[in-house]
Amino acid sequence: MSIFGKLSFKDQAFKLRENAILDAATSVLGSKGYDLMTMDDVAGLVGISKPSLYKHFKSKEDLVGETMIRLIDGAVEQLAQLDDIASPRGKLAALLEWALRVRLDGGLPFLPATSAHVRDMLMRNIKYVTRVLKLNGQLEKLVKEAQKKGEIDAALPSDVVLFSYYARTCDPAVEYLQKFSKMGNEDIVRHMLQVAFQGFVAGSATP
Incomplete structure (x- = not known):
């Protein structure tokens, strides 16, 4: 039984809206970054008022923290589904493939490497640090x-x-390839995996 089956209709609606907010935050963060993102941006994308948004998340930092926690939880869940892959490198390759597809679909990278402010903010988030x-x-x-x-x-x-x-x-190469090359997402993923595990050596096999 899903978690929604245990919730009242009101609680289900609240949870669904919260997921929509996190989806919107992911989209805005991916396009604007943390510094330019506003709560108005997120509320507008979801189609709710800013006071309604604050019923779910008390601040921009709180919202971004939960967005990153959801991403890390997704990675942990994905890794748990790779038990049928015997090779440890195979597991690493499969998880990286998942992460690259998340990126190409408009998701976020694992680490907020481009912003010292975001790193510091997340390091104060015990829930996030525990997951990481x-x-x-x-x-x-x-x-x-x-x-x-x-x-x-x-x-x-x-x-x-x-x-x-x-x-x-x-790696920003993912976005550059998606935007400026003629390759489709499948080719981008395949080539990025090869570069990650074999480098640029001629004749390298896929992971």
Whole structure:
């Protein structure tokens, strides 16, 4: 049974509107960034008044925090669905593929790498930090397993691999390729995965 089946009609409507608000915030953040985003932008996109928006989220920081938490939760849930992939590098590749598709569909990168203010704001959000630490621990474990199995160069410090992996989820090349190249999303994902795991070496196989 879904969570909605346990809620009253009023609570269901409230939750659905909250999800719509988070969708709108994701869209505005993707197009404008945090500094230019306003609560008016989000309310207008959802089609509600700003006072109604504040019934769900008390501030812009609160809204952005919940938006990023939802993204991290999505990554954790996606990773949990990859148990049928035996290879740790295969799991990392599959999760990166999911992240790239989220980006191409107008979602957000894993890390708010472009804004020190956003980073500082999120680091004060205990709920967000807890989620990030959970995901980071799972990915760090996969990186070390992949290195132990020889799937990723064991001579590289695991932190270098892990943070380079995070960087691929934020790579602006995704948007540039989508906007300026003639490639479709499937080709963009395929080529970005190859660059992430094989670099630019000729004859490299896909992950």
